[in-house]
Amino acid sequence: MGLEEEEPLDLSWPETPLKRFIYILLAPIMFPLAYTLPDVRKPSWRSWFAITFIGSVLWIALFSYLMVWWANTIGETFGVSTEVGDAQTFITFPSVHYSIMGLTVLAAGTSIPDLITSVIVARKGLGDMAVSSSIGSNLFDICVGLPIPWLLYFFVAFFLENYECLSNSCILVAVISNGLICSVGMLFIMLVFLVLAIALSRWRMDKKFGN
Numbered sequence: 001m002g003l004e005e006e007e008p009l010d011l012s013w014p015e016t017p018l019k020r021f022i023y024i025l026l027a028p029i030m031f032p033l034a035y036t037l038p039d040v041r042k043p044s045w046r047s048w049f050a051i052t053f054i055g056s057v058l059w060i061a062l063f064s065y066l067m068v069w070w071a072n073t074i075g076e077t078f079g080v081s082t083e084v085g086d087a088q089t090f091i092t093f094p095s096v097h098y099s100i101m102g103l104t105v106l107a108a109g110t111s112i113p114d115l116i117t118s119v120i121v122a123r124k125g126l127g128d129m130a131v132s133s134s135i136g137s138n139l140f141d142i143c144v145g146l147p148i149p150w151l152l153y154f155f156v157a158f159f160l161e162n163y164e165c166l167s168n169s170c171i172l173v174a175v176i177s178n179g180l181i182c183s184v185g186m187l188f189i190m191l192v193f194l195v196l197a198i199a200l201s202r203w204r205m206d207k208k209f210g211n
Contacts, residue, residue: 008041009034033059071105127205135194138187 011034014020023030037055038048045052114137122130198205 006041008039029063067109068106074105131205135191142184142187 009030011030014023033056037052037059038045040046040049040052114133118130118133121133
């Protein structure tokens with residue numbers, strides 16, 4: 001089954017009330033992307049795919065920063081400490097676990113797009129791509145999303161500070177790793193069980209896996 005050609009983005013005002021409501025919700029994200037990135041689905045812009053890819057990564061970084069910032073603000077407003085909060089927040093509200101915002105709001109916000117893309121490619125008959133997307137996104141976050149920012153921070157601090165300060169361990173990256181071992185461990189266990197389950201079914205995905 002071949003891939004269907006996707007239509008270019010249409011910014012015209014929808015006709016039905018439901019589509020208009022969704023249009024208004026997506027407008028803060030849709031319009032900046034539409035006016036700053038070339039739409040490679042148009043034949044005249046297909047050669048600009050590299051610019052679109054790099055720009056998309058930058059926009060995702062900005063949206064991720066805003067999402068963490070807003071989640072932290074909402075958590076502090078309603079007395080729910082976040083996983084990126086400080087110790088004082090946890091001491092003030094000990095009845096609510098410090099990672100509740102990170103494991104609910106932020107986790108859902110990052111997992112729903114993966115779910116949507118997996119469903120889309122699965123309906124097109126690309127089941128292997130759907131499974132690889134669900135697993136590979138988490139591995140990419142752990143292997144790239146976590147260490148690369150720390151590495152970039154170190155390089156920036158290395159060029160800004162002198163060698164004497166570096167030798168005295170002045171350049172430190174503050175990492176709040178509470179719950180990180182548990183989260184990575186759960187992901188690893190889930191990956192092992194998934195591979196074993198597929199192996200027991202003779203590497204075929206049937207209705208037992210939700211198909």
